[in-house]
Amino acid sequence: MEIADLTKKRIIEYLDEKKRFDKRKLLEYRNIKIRFGISKQAEGSASVRIGKTEVVAGVKLDIAEPYTDSPDKGSMMVTTELLPLASEKFEAGPPRINAIELSRIVDRGIRESGFIDFKKLCIKKGEKIWMVFIDIYPLNDDGNLIDTSFLAAVSALRDAFFPKMDEKKEKVEYGKLTEKKLPLKEMPFMLTIHKIGKSIILDPITEEEESSEARVSFAISPEKKEAIINAIQKGGEKELTKKEVFEIIDVAIGEWKRIYPTIVEKITEAEKRPEEKIIQSG
């Protein structure tokens, strides 16, 4: 359902008074819930809820040939399917531009942050590498799919174990996991900032997202206790002044510093899930 111009006007007027429909502050995130291991067949999986928005992500690993320009590095591929299940706005069929853009934003954020150590995913230089497939499925869209999807992808990677490999056939034995986790470094976190009217907000609900004029997504990771921006994507049809862009950069860094430690805490807590993953050894 497209929202009425009247609703947009009301949202902007509300934001001008620093108010939101759900009583949050302009830069306040909704409650974040992370659950690991939501699908047993996947090498890693997680579900992330931000408010009523829910996204699941799964990681599958396979053996593949390396790309010619990086013979000693593993690789990854991010795909998103915007299922009609999650919103009346989504239509069945192959991924369209919104799904493609979402996948590429998540891909670049993870790749550029160096979160996955691709060198350690090389099995035999120039011949065989591990390919990491990250597949993202929103289950319920109530705004801010970008940040939710990114967190779900990062969580699923943290959840993943290498599958067993048949050394002779050099093929994966699916259904059997080793105890070895993926080679990961400190996690990146993505924040998307929206400009609506004169206001700058975080974590929009659907109605706010549809009133958004421009958005800027930042993937930020820590390096020697400093915030490093690894990826940016501006979206939306409206342009931004340089002053606005600078303000958005400052907000992104400031909020990232505030939110990041609690996210790391939540993920670490979720990692200790009680229903232990079935690890078949030998």
Place this chain on the structure above:
Amino acid sequence: MTYKRSDGREADETRKIRAEVGVVPRADGSALFAFGDTIAIAAVYGPKPLHPQHLQNPEKGLLRCYYDMMSFSVGERKRPGPSRRSSEISFVTTNALMPALQLGNFPGTVVDVCISILQANAGTRCAGINAASMALAHAGISMSDLVTAVSVGQIDGQIAVDLTKEEEDYESGGEKTTDIPISFLPLSGKISLLQLDGGIKAEKLKEAIEIAQKTCSKIYEEQKKALKNIISRKEEKIKE
């Protein structure tokens, strides 16, 4: 400064710019824009009636951009036809050009912008946007501004404009190059494209944006010169 550019350029110096208008006579507007070895051609068709009719917007015209690279424009042959990368670039290009266009003057129509990369050596989306905005102006579509793009980067801790492929892939001591494609509406100074790959601190990013704006104002002059050239050539023809 530890990094020295292999082609001897200054940090704030672009490669040789080539800007030409009217390279596809069949089109309503067209242009070529090159940063050194990176060559983009853009053609504009429209405003024309949009089909199927139910897609028409009675309030304003629709802008559709198609960006892609020619299969032979890169080292390893690119499979012809759109990819995820080209779809995303087409999408961000549309958003980059949109703020300059006054499509409210053309309700129910569509403007198609086709961008082809003839030869690629980094900065193709920026060259494409520069060519497209010139082609749109050449097509006589009412615009409030041109759009001018450049990629700025951080190589080995230092900011440089208009990176080559070699510079994009440069790595020293685990520090990878950061690449920031950015577009400005030169008259209003507003930003309509902003992307980033790599790793950079906020202060350096702001510095890069400032340098990009200065560079874009120089590129803008080249775009204007090319557009004025085609007009004076037409006037000469009329006199003849």
